[in-house]
Amino acid sequence: xxxxKTATAFFRSLGRPYPLRDWYIVLGVTLATxxxxxxxxxxFFFGIRSGSIISPxxxxxxxxxxxxxxxxxxxxxxxxxxxxxxxSGNIPTPETPDPSR
Numbered sequence: 001x002x003x004x005k006t007a008t009a010f011f012r013s014l015g016r017p018y019p020l021r022d023w024y025i026v027l028g029v030t031l032a033t034x035x036x037x038x039x040x041x042x043x044f045f046f047g048i049r050s051g052s053i054i055s056p057x058x059x060x061x062x063x064x065x066x067x068x069x070x071x072x073x074x075x076x077x078x079x080x081x082x083x084x085x086x087x088s089g090n091i092p093t094p095e096t097p098d099p100s101r
Contacts, residue, residue: 013021047053085091 044053
C-alpha cells in the first residue's frame with residue numbers, strides 16, 4: 001500500500017516542473033535505451049557470426065561449374081571474329097524504323 005501511495009505521489013509530481021528530477025528521468029531513459037541497443041546489437045553480432053541465428057544451408061554450398069578448354073576456345077574465337085569485323089569496318093547496324101512515319 002505504501003508503494004502505491006509513493007508511486008501516485010511521484011506521478012502527480014510530474015505535473016510540476018522540477019529540473020533536477022526531469023533531467024534524471026531524461027538521462028535514465030536515454031541510458032536505458034543505449035544499453036538496450038548495445039545489448040541487441042551484441043546479440044545479433046555474435047549470434048550471426050557463430051551461426052546460431054542464421055546458418056547457411058547445405059544447398060548453398062553447390063560447387064561452381066568448371067570451364068572446359070573447348071568452351072574457352074569458342075569464346076576466344078567469337079571475340080577474335082568481332083575484333084576482325086571491327087578492324088575491317090564490317091560492323092552490322094540494326095534496322096531501325098523511322099519514327100516519323
